[in-house]
Amino acid sequence: MVDGKLLRTDKQFRHLKQRQKETVSTWLYEEYRRLWIEKGHEPHKRNNWKIVAAVMERIEAAGIWLPEQEVTKYFYRRKTHYRNRIEKELQPKPEMQDKDSQTQKEQGAGSQ
Numbered sequence: 001m002v003d004g005k006l007l008r009t010d011k012q013f014r015h016l017k018q019r020q021k022e023t024v025s026t027w028l029y030e031e032y033r034r035l036w037i038e039k040g041h042e043p044h045k046r047n048n049w050k051i052v053a054a055v056m057e058r059i060e061a062a063g064i065w066l067p068e069q070e071v072t073k074y075f076y077r078r079k080t081h082y083r084n085r086i087e088k089e090l091q092p093k094p095e096m097q098d099k100d101s102q103t104q105k106e107q108g109a110g111s112q
Contacts, residue, residue: 013070027055
């Protein structure tokens with residue numbers, strides 16, 4: 001018991017409230033992305049502990065009780081998703097040029 005509350009010592013990520021899950025997931029993504037941008041490339045797997053440690057500090061500050069091994073396990077499961085999302089964000093967006101060139105082609109085809 002801590003502060004009159006019974007702590008579950010074997011708590012799993014799935015036992016968190018939905019809002020807490022989303023918050024932890026967002027923090028993991030933000031930290032992974034921060035490290036990616038800082039390094040200029042995908043962080044090496046030896047830096048995973050730094051990401052988890054930084055997020056664990058935020059989790060503890062928020063008063064969420066969750067074992068570090070659960071956060072680590074969740075991070076490894078979601079890492080590929082985070083990687084794909086960051087790569088997609090960092091890609092240049094050629095859509096604007098394509099739309100402009102399509103509009104010009106359509107206008108040119110209409111005048112013939």
